[in-house]
Amino acid sequence: MKGRAILIVEDSRQDELLMLRVLRKANLANQIDVVRDGQQALDYLFAEGEFAGRTAGLPAVVLLDIGLPRLSGLQVLARLRADPRTRLLPVVILTSSDEERDRLKSYENGANSFVRKPLEFSELAETIVRLGVYWLLVNEPPQP
Amino acid sequence: MSLRTASRLVALVSGLVFLTLCGLFVVAHRGKVQTQRDLAITESLSRQTTQLRTALFGYLLHPETEPRNQVGTQFKVLLRLLERERPAIDASIRNDDETRHAWERVRRLVDEGQALFADLGEARTDPRLAVRDARTNDLLLVASHSLILFVNQIRYRTGERFLRASARENLTMGALLAGMAGLVLGLFLMFERSILAPVRGLHAVAVRVSAGETDLRIASARRDELGELAGAFDRMLDRLQATTVSRDRLEAEIVERAQAQRVQRESEEWLQLAIEVSNSFAFEWDPASDQVRRSASSALILGLTGAAVERDTGQGVFQRVVPEDRARVVATLQGLGPGRDHYRTQYRLIRGDGASVVLEEMGIAFFDASGRLQRLVGATTDITERCRVEAEIQRLNAGLEERVQQRTAQLQSANQELESFAYAVSHDLRAPLRALSGFSQALVEDYGGRLDGEALLFLDQIQGASRRMGELIDGILTLSRSTRGELRRDPVDLSELARRLLAERAKAEPGRALASEVQPGLCVLGDPAMLEAVMANLIDNAWKYSAKTPAALIRVSMQERDGGPWYCVTDNGAGFDMAYNERLFQPFQRLHRQDEFPGIGIGLATVQRIIHRHGGIIEATGTPGGGATFRFTLPAISAHPESA
Numbered sequence: 001m002k003g004r005a006i007l008i009v010e011d012s013r014q015d016e017l018l019m020l021r022v023l024r025k026a027n028l029a030n031q032i033d034v035v036r037d038g039q040q041a042l043d044y045l046f047a048e049g050e051f052a053g054r055t056a057g058l059p060a061v062v063l064l065d066i067g068l069p070r071l072s073g074l075q076v077l078a079r080l081r082a083d084p085r086t087r088l089l090p091v092v093i094l095t096s097s098d099e100e101r102d103r104l105k106s107y108e109n110g111a112n113s114f115v116r117k118p119l120e121f122s123e124l125a126e127t128i129v130r131l132g133v134y135w136l137l138v139n140e141p142p143q144p
Numbered sequence: 145m146s147l148r149t150a151s152r153l154v155a156l157v158s159g160l161v162f163l164t165l166c167g168l169f170v171v172a173h174r175g176k177v178q179t180q181r182d183l184a185i186t187e188s189l190s191r192q193t194t195q196l197r198t199a200l201f202g203y204l205l206h207p208e209t210e211p212r213n214q215v216g217t218q219f220k221v222l223l224r225l226l227e228r229e230r231p232a233i234d235a236s237i238r239n240d241d242e243t244r245h246a247w248e249r250v251r252r253l254v255d256e257g258q259a260l261f262a263d264l265g266e267a268r269t270d271p272r273l274a275v276r277d278a279r280t281n282d283l284l285l286v287a288s289h290s291l292i293l294f295v296n297q298i299r300y301r302t303g304e305r306f307l308r309a310s311a312r313e314n315l316t317m318g319a320l321l322a323g324m325a326g327l328v329l330g331l332f333l334m335f336e337r338s339i340l341a342p343v344r345g346l347h348a349v350a351v352r353v354s355a356g357e358t359d360l361r362i363a364s365a366r367r368d369e370l371g372e373l374a375g376a377f378d379r380m381l382d383r384l385q386a387t388t389v390s391r392d393r394l395e396a397e398i399v400e401r402a403q404a405q406r407v408q409r410e411s412e413e414w415l416q417l418a419i420e421v422s423n424s425f426a427f428e429w430d431p432a433s434d435q436v437r438r439s440a441s442s443a444l445i446l447g448l449t450g451a452a453v454e455r456d457t458g459q460g461v462f463q464r465v466v467p468e469d470r471a472r473v474v475a476t477l478q479g480l481g482p483g484r485d486h487y488r489t490q491y492r493l494i495r496g497d498g499a500s501v502v503l504e505e506m507g508i509a510f511f512d513a514s515g516r517l518q519r520l521v522g523a524t525t526d527i528t529e530r531c532r533v534e535a536e537i538q539r540l541n542a543g544l545e546e547r548v549q550q551r552t553a554q555l556q557s558a559n560q561e562l563e564s565f566a567y568a569v570s571h572d573l574r575a576p577l578r579a580l581s582g583f584s585q586a587l588v589e590d591y592g593g594r595l596d597g598e599a600l601l602f603l604d605q606i607q608g609a610s611r612r613m614g615e616l617i618d619g620i621l622t623l624s625r626s627t628r629g630e631l632r633r634d635p636v637d638l639s640e641l642a643r644r645l646l647a648e649r650a651k652a653e654p655g656r657a658l659a660s661e662v663q664p665g666l667c668v669l670g671d672p673a674m675l676e677a678v679m680a681n682l683i684d685n686a687w688k689y690s691a692k693t694p695a696a697l698i699r700v701s702m703q704e705r706d707g708g709p710w711y712c713v714t715d716n717g718a719g720f721d722m723a724y725n726e727r728l729f730q731p732f733q734r735l736h737r738q739d740e741f742p743g744i745g746i747g748l749a750t751v752q753r754i755i756h757r758h759g760g761i762i763e764a765t766g767t768p769g770g771g772a773t774f775r776f777t778l779p780a781i782s783a784h785p786e787s788a
Binding site (some may be wrong): 014015017018021066067096098117120121122124125 | 555572574575576579581582583585586611621
């Protein structure tokens with residue numbers, strides 16, 4: 001069974017709400033799952049732990065924050081790339097950080113994209129919508 | 145020719161000359177005496193003939209017996225005289241024909257006269273005979289006259305001879321005197337040449353030699369006694385000089401030896417002192433006898449007294465070495481051999497008083513031809529104090545190292561904390577801000593129709609505040625990153641940079657009437673990115689604060705001050721009060737209200753950090769309403785690299 005289109009890994013409830021609001025306005029809300037930390041993200045993707053038995057398959061793209069509780073976004077990314085099942089899964093790092101080393105680390109670990117969360121909410125909204133449109137409609141994902 | 149031969153020859157010649165001259169004189173004198181006698185004879189003869197004639201005249205005038213007798217006597221006297229002086233007369237007439245002839249005539253005239261007189265005789269008394277007598281008388285008178293004439297002739301001749309003999313005698317006398325004088329002169333010259341001159345030379349040399357010129361020599365080429373004397377004198381001088389030289393040498397040697405002894409003594413004292421001062425003693429060990437000899441300075445170090453100080457045995461020393469160190473000493477000594485004859489070892493030793501000292505021993509080993517150890521010589525130093533100090537230093541060093549490590553770790557952790565703080569700021573402070581602005585915007589968008597104007601204004605304030613906070617966070621990050629990373633030292637053309645930045649701003653804000661002057665050729669060494677940030681901030685400031693000035697001017701230039709270049713960015717804008725100068729470069733400190741000139745107060749702090757990191761300094765001058773100037777230096781080569 002085909003999974004949801006987008007997995008958002010975001011520990012900030014506020015960012016989540018705002019993103020969901022934007023996506024809802026763009027009519028993309030019903031295709032989104034949100035998890036709160038790195039471990040949860042892995043569990044979700046590998047159908048383990050609290051997501052054991054989830055059969056929905058992999059999302060079209062993962063929007064991954066870096067500063068996450070338990071496992072950081074970069075660690076999650078490394079684990080995903082190390083696993084053959086998720087080796088090719090499109091992952092977009094979406095973060096407030098504009099640290100050069102974060103950007104470098106992300107690409108080194110095989111991120112497909114690095115997007116800085118704009119400070120202005122309106123810009124963030126626009127970015128999120130563009131990302132959703134791009135990854136769900138424009139991008140051709142690898143065949144599993 | 146020897147002087148002796150010469151003198152004999154001279155004497156002989158002189159004698160001969162003298163004798164010859166004397167002989168000549170004697171002959172001349174005798175000739176003269178002879179002629180003198182002849183003269184006397186002729187004088188006498190003349191007198192007698194004159195008397196005869198006188199007597200004859202008397203008789204002729206008075207022909208009487210008495211005068212006749214007188215005449216007869218006179219004749220007899222005359223004859224006797226002639227007879228008596230005959231040898232002398234004969235001798236005198238030998239070489240004189242005229243005189244002989246005269247003498248013969250005198251004799252004949254005397255004889256004739258006598259005969260004529262005899263004829264007169266008694267006839268005088270006979271008048272008949274008077275006629276004849278008259279003739280005889282005449283003849284007699286003629287004869288007597290002739291006699292006188294010839295006698296006078298003889299007398300004259302004899303006188304002549306006498307004068308000649310006299311002259312000859314005088315001549316001989318003169319010759320004698322002249323010869324004597326010549327001889328004396330010759331002798332003097334010869335004496336002068338052959339004796340006096342060399343003697344004077346000898347004297348001069350002797351005087352100079354006596355004055356010390358013992359290397360002087362006469363070196364006479366003469367072959368006489370004076371030459372020999374000079375040779376003997378030279379030889380004497382040789383001997384004298386040899387003696388003097390050897391004596392001088394001896395004296396010099398004595399002086400040298402004394403000096404050498406003094407030097408040696410001083411050197412020994414010096415060595416002794418050096419050894420003592422260096423807390424050492426010298427030693428010598430003879431393995432065959434196991435005898436150890438030590439310098440006196442060992443007493444203090446080893447705590448020994450009496451004979452044990454300088455005399456010891458190798459075994460005795462070894463027994464006092466701390467047992468733990470004995471193996472090392474043995475190993476050191478066993479490691480010695482020909483070619484590996486220097487050694488250095490350390491050991492602890494129990495002193496005579498029971499205390500322990502650390503000794504360092506440095507020595508050299510001597511081996512015989514068969515490679516057997518013959519002698520060990522060296523110096524031992526008490527390094528107890530040194531070891532203690534070294535241990536202390538080591539301890540301190542270790543502590544220091546530890547402290548440095550601690551500090552480094554602290555610094556590293558502080559840096560790390562700072563980094564994580566900046567990281568956290570960039571990450572975590574933004575999310576709430578975004579929520580603030582996001583939800584207030586969502587409120588406006590979703591419920592704007594139900595809110596009144598004041599509520600919308602409040603929401604607008606929330607959004608403005610969150611935007612400003614975002615800017616502050618960005619400022620903090622900019623500041624913290626402004627000096628992160630390696631500092632590059634590349635050539636940077638500040639003039640070019642300023643022109644570009646000014647052009648960019650003019651393009652972004654074409655409405656501003658602003659003039660700019662950029663001094664060309666301001667080339668420096670520095671980090672291009674950081675210097676761009678510096679110039680961008682300064683030009684931005686100038687741009688911003690001159691916004692309300694009618695004829696705004698921004699000038700970028702260079703001034704020489706304190707022997708170095710200062711780069712200046714000047715504007716004629718709002719300026720600032722120098723009283724607040726100190727706060728200019730502090731982050732988030734602003735001298736203008738936000739509604740006058742917006743900003744977060746991070747630009748100059750960033751500029752200052754960059755300039756400091758380049759080892760330069762920055763200062764600002766300004767007056768309120770009169771513009772501001774920012775000057776900074778950029779040492780060409782990093783004099784204070786990374787320290788700021």
